[in-house]
Amino acid sequence: MSTVIATRGLAKQYGRLHAVDGIDLDVRAGDVYGFLGANGSGKTTTVRMLLGLVLPTRGEIDLLGERMPRAGRRVLPRVGALIESPAAHGHLSGRENLALLDAAGPGGSRRDRRRRVADVLDQVGLGGVGRRPVKAYSLGMRQRLGLAGALLRRPELLVLDEPTNGLDPQGISEIRELLLELHRGGTTIFLSSHLLAEVEQLCTRVGVLDRGRLVLQDDLAILTAPTGATVVRTPTPERVRAVLDGRVAAVDAERVVVSGGDAAEVNALLVRAGIPITGLAPDRPTLEEVVLAAAATSADRVERAP
Numbered sequence: 001m002s003t004v005i006a007t008r009g010l011a012k013q014y015g016r017l018h019a020v021d022g023i024d025l026d027v028r029a030g031d032v033y034g035f036l037g038a039n040g041s042g043k044t045t046t047v048r049m050l051l052g053l054v055l056p057t058r059g060e061i062d063l064l065g066e067r068m069p070r071a072g073r074r075v076l077p078r079v080g081a082l083i084e085s086p087a088a089h090g091h092l093s094g095r096e097n098l099a100l101l102d103a104a105g106p107g108g109s110r111r112d113r114r115r116r117v118a119d120v121l122d123q124v125g126l127g128g129v130g131r132r133p134v135k136a137y138s139l140g141m142r143q144r145l146g147l148a149g150a151l152l153r154r155p156e157l158l159v160l161d162e163p164t165n166g167l168d169p170q171g172i173s174e175i176r177e178l179l180l181e182l183h184r185g186g187t188t189i190f191l192s193s194h195l196l197a198e199v200e201q202l203c204t205r206v207g208v209l210d211r212g213r214l215v216l217q218d219d220l221a222i223l224t225a226p227t228g229a230t231v232v233r234t235p236t237p238e239r240v241r242a243v244l245d246g247r248v249a250a251v252d253a254e255r256v257v258v259s260g261g262d263a264a265e266v267n268a269l270l271v272r273a274g275i276p277i278t279g280l281a282p283d284r285p286t287l288e289e290v291v292l293a294a295a296a297t298s299a300d301r302v303e304r305a306p
């Protein structure tokens with residue numbers, strides 16, 4: 001699988017502050033990469049360095065196989081980016097804003113340009129409101145307009161810094177659906193977030209930044225792989241303990257963790273003993289548990305799932 005973003009020892013220092021402290025990112029084609037970290041952990045600084053907007057103090061960046069920032073003019077047209085709240089001219093419509101943005105790049109006849117703008121407006125679900133002035137847009141619509149701008153050039157890679165910041169649950173779920181659709185269409189997505197639940201629902205790969213250091217980077221499926229134990233939910237945990245003598249690893253209210261991953265065998269034993277079971281499944285850690293274990297020293301700084 002080809003590498004889309006690779007950094008080696010990437011660092012940014014502001015005076016004595018190590019905002020980003022020697023990170024080796026590894027983002028592959030087809031990933032939805034969730035770049036997690038508490039406020040101030042260095043996500044935005046990293047994203048800015050990837051896009052050539054901030055110069056690293058040390059380290060190397062390869063973006064789509066080319067060295068940044070040297071190859072920026074060649075590479076950046078293949079990358080769509082959304083950093084912080086996108087700026088737009090409020091008195092102009094969404095369509096006019098995108099047309100202005102499009103005019104700044106190469107791109108053929110007026111008809112081609114009009115079509116390109118109409119296509120991305122449809123893609124982000126703003127087709128019907130594209131003629132309304134942007135000052136009448138909700139925050140979610142503005143965010144989608146920003147995404148439309150990032151999509152104009154049909155990028156191979158999308159780099160998004162906190163794309164759901166300030167959105168309500170419906171806005172968040174709309175953006176999530178849109179990103180999943182783009183991913184299905186073959187776009188690699190790198191997205192920074194401080195929301196574990198969002199990343200867990202969307203991402204295939206996760207990197208966790210803690211005070212400038214990358215403390216974890218792996219596929220989500222590996223990080224949250226079954227532990228080899230079985231979780232039993234029952235109103236009578238003590239009866240489970242009696243039947244599965246010595247195999248109960250933990251009891252938390254009505255949740256019992258049984259060592260041994262053969263859920264069918266555990267089920268058969270409990271049913272035979274007449275124990276009521278309300279749920280039974282292989283045990284797997286949540287992303288929250290994995291992240292908190294990795295960034296143990298900053299456990300209170302990463303926002304937990306609701």
Ligand SMILES: Nc1ncnc2c1ncn2[C@@H]1O[C@H](COP(=O)(O)OP(=O)(O)OP(=O)(O)O)[C@@H](O)[C@H]1O
Nearest residue numbers: 014017019037038039040041042043044045046194
């Ligand atoms: N231009 C700058 N000059 C000095 N310090 C900076 C500058 N930019 C960022 N920092 C500091 O670097 C650290 C990392 O900031 P950064 O914005 O990258 O974090 P973040 O993870 O994106 O946080 P947030 O989620 O709040 O945006 C912070 O302590 C911040 O104050």
